[in-house]
Amino acid sequence: MPDIEWLLREPDRALTLQTGPPFAADDDNWRATIERVIVAPSLHVYLVDAQAHRDMSIEPTHEFTNPFVASQLTIEGRADLDFQSAGRAHATRDNTVFFRPPRQTTVYRLKAGTRFRASGYALSVDRMVRLFEGEVPAALAPLLEPELDDTRFVTARSDKVIRSLAGSLFARGLNGPLRRLMMEGAVVHLLALQAAAAGRHAPRHRPAALSPREREAVAEARRLLLVDMRAPPTLGELADAVGLAERRLNAGFRLLFGATVFETLRGERLEHARIAFEAGGATLKEAAFRVGYNHVTNFISAFRARYGAPPVQFIGRPATRARRRRLTAG
Template sequence: MPNSRAALDWLLREDDDERAVPVSERVEVDDDHWRMSTERLDIGPGMWVFLSLADVWGEPTLEPRHEEPSAWLCSNIAVKGKVSLSLSDGLSTDITDRCSVLYRAVDKRARFSPAPSQRLQLAGYMLRSDRVRQMLGESLPAMLPPLIDENAVSSKLIEVPVGVRVRQAAGSLFTTKLRGALRLLFLEGVVLQLLAMQTARLDRGVSGRENPLSPKERSSILEARDLLLANMRHPPSLAALAAEVGLNEKALNAGFKELFGTTVFETLRNERLEHARQALENEDLPVKRIAFRVGYNHVNNFINAFTARYGTPPRKYRVRRSER
């Protein structure tokens, strides 16, 4: 395999950095949380494929990291099952058999948290930015350049709906009928097909907008996100936030969906819960106090939201993390 493989620091993480296991071509894990096998393939210049199969019964975490110097476009598609994806600067979403994701992690790390009690079949690929530009040329959708921007200072995540054709194509990546060069050739063709189908979705406007954001709208929405998250305990209302940045409420929500993959409310909720998760791991504070700090007046509402997001109640999450 190419020497560049050694330069890719891809980590399989179940709890902390001390127990991180370097991944070569294939890694298999069988423990109290899951039975998992993941394969990584360098299938051509600027192209990687990741194939994971798992029976999940606990709460594992997969945290890959790559050290390639250039920008890479990443994608994950769940053929079966559900996994939550979160990036270090607060962006997050659920990858399911109906919703795939295109993203760029600014620090080249991402956290995958599979839902418990399921069979997971997850396909992923990475494409170097220069190869994406070379392949798409003038057909590059307006939403794609931020995902391959060499000078980006923040992460970018876009949800892309999945239909039967995309799911079938992603499932074909797991074929065992081909070997050697024939398999690599087949995988490369499927990845290009997936990129084409996902890009076509973007070109039609995943967010429902007929036209891409103007530079002024983009600036207003970035400003709105900063204002929204500046005080999660007392955030502005949607109407107040829209008025502050000079947009109507519908345009603001659509712009959030286009830039961040989530609505204004979902962005606030995800950021609150991510801050709460970090507090549970790193601070010895009562759950009620953490809930209040991130903006939940009623602890039961916080518990329900946290459980829906991370698959376990906050107290149980803290106990399991401390045991690990």
């Protein structure tokens, strides 16, 4: 169970769930109820239940003043999302859509006779980066670049679990802080599932071979990355230091070391922690903090995924030669 305490650490004003009267329509064009819930200054949730009587177009408005990424989760029906110069995406039961509109409005198009029931959320770019603790999945990275001129969007497969979570945002059994906590937790869960789905279906291209200069730059970047694993440089800082673009640096790490920059960092952190445990030189909390994990639960999950057992099984127990070979090979 991930520790989301830091996620909930918003300014005091975020602790009050802000809802206004839902927008309601019942005319020749459609029958609809649309609600916007301000869960926190950096997180808004949208709930839509509409029946279109005619072909129609809708241009929803957002009240974010800072850059944000929106996600559309369809529970029933279909809408076409028109991003103007950036193209179109289909919001259906079988796929979800992430999009970041820098300036242009997004137009939702409904066909006559369509029942469209959906939820969605908008997260500030800064908060989404914090949620991923700086390790943004490659499939979503284009949405989080500092400056964008046109809308960008990413689609991912949906499934029964995602639709069920999206539907849970409509629940009326909770109010006030309890509803806020429920919505915030559901959005975090949805973001994780959607990011994983987007990664599974992202096209994979083998990067071009590295030139000798690039190989030297990537090797130097690895050295700089591991100098202080408690406070490592960001990907941008690392790329600037060695004179490579961020994407090329990550591609170089994959070619030379079989992992991205931050996958390499994570692996080295965990290996250092394992060595410290077996030497009896650190407690669980000390090791987690020293190698750069702010939350012990995240550290334990990553350690178990790498070594097949929780850290407690390694503390004060020197590895046999055979076991060390197996761990190193993994």
